[in-house]
Amino acid sequence: MAELSIKNINKRFGETEVLKGVSLDIADGEFVSLVGPSGCGKSTLLRIIAGLEAQSSGDIRIDGRSVGGRRAADRNLSMVFQSYALYPHLSVGENIAVPLKMRRMNGLQRLPVLGGLIPGQANKSAEISAEVAQAAQMLEISHLLDRKPGQLSGGQRQRVALGRALVRDPAAFLLDEPLSNLDAKLRVQTRAEIAQLHRRLDATFIYVTHDQVEAMTMSDRIAVMMGGRILQCATPETVYDDPDRVEVAEFIGSPKINLLPVELRETGQVDLFGKALDLTTTRRARGVASLGLRPEALFLAAEGAPIRGRITHRENLGSEMFIQIEVAGLEPRVTFRAGPEKRASLEIGSMVDLDFDTAKALVFDATGARVRDVSPTRVSKAEVA
Ligand SMILES: Nc1ncnc2c1ncn2[C@@H]1O[C@H](COP(=O)(O)OP(=O)(O)OP(=O)(O)O)[C@@H](O)[C@H]1O
Ligand SMILES: [Mg+2]
Secondary structure, eight states: OOOEEEEEEEEEETTEEEEEEEEEEEOTTOEEEEEOSTTSSHHHHHHHHHTSSOOSEEEEEETTEEOTTOOGGGTTEEEEOTTOOOOTTSOHHHHHHHHHHHHHSOTTTTSTTGGGGSTTHHHHHHHHHHHHHHHHHHTTOGGGTTSOGGGSOHHHHHHHHHHHHHTTOOSEEEEESTTTTSOHHHHHHHHHHHHHHHHHHTOEEEEEESOHHHHHHHOSEEEEEETTEEEEEEOHHHHHHSOSBHHHHHHSSSSOOEEEEEEEOTTSEEEETTEEEEEEEOOSOOEEEEEEEOGGGEEEOOTTSSEEEEEEEEEEOSSOEEEEEEOTTOSSOEEEEEOGGGGGGOOTTOEEEEEEOGGGOEEEETTSBEEOOEEEOSOOHHHHO
16 A cells, blocks of 8 residues: 655646646545546546656655656556446456456466466466455455446446456555446445445545545545646545635535625724624735635524525425525525524525624635634624624
């Protein structure tokens, strides 16, 4: 198993700069997800780590040694692709055995008939069969070993691809959106299985996805990528509760974080819709900024609370509800969470007043950077009302 160090990777395709100085250190046994919108460079970065693509500059180290000159086959990394890339004419067992045969047998030995006549061959074949059987058992596909990929479901194919990655006993697993071809239910199930597999193997995983829920549920750390850069790499809790930038706050979390326009005054006062909030900032920066409030940071309050709007939509998930309100002068609607017991009082069309938990308020300056020295003031509007 291995630790990986990615140092200042740049990548251009002709004129287009796809990766702009990406650095990331991954500890031995860690599960790190790369998340970000389509086209931000996730697959490119993974392919560079795997050695399938060359970087324009920068260095990749595995266990402290640069792999710059090493081909993909010599990096001892297993990659699982979104498309699974199985050989259609080989059985499941043969597909899983491919990397073992490639490594342990020469070209002649790999020939189906002639290979069998070579001395010592039977031993090797038996060894390989045993390892294939073990991987199949781990992934619960033992009963499928004789089938062809065409006779399998998407989830089963995905497991075969994982099995093939598994038998190589790699230094690290690189997975590129391995669940994106599965239906919603199977994704949730397979997600849990991959997380379990990671715990059991204690191996290093780098997992690419554009699905933030996948990343949140599986990872030790999440690297949020945008426009060829890693904006933040931290635990799921940190990227959710304590994002460094507004783009990270917006990408992580569902429903999305609410962003309200605020003004930072010279006095430290933070104004929303021209009225002071129960927040102060000591920062010299002034002017327009935005206040990020997750749906669960908002709560129903008495009239006079900072946010007032009309309910336009109600999403009842059973255990909780997400309510959208239209606030005068504000473009996107504001979403807040409410318990199902509030159902009767939250009719579509009615007006509500909302206050927020000041400890959960996230302020971002005009450039999108987090303003960290924000503190709640004592007197809160909700208490006065
Ligand atoms: N071989 C290539 N030649 C030119 N441009 C490329 C090449 N491969 C990728 N790109 C460009 O690089 C950018 C990043 O692509 P990449 O596949 O890494 O994105 P991604 O984050 O994996 O996106 P997705 O979530 O859609 O898979 C894209 O704008 C893409 O068009
Ligand atoms: Mg991709």
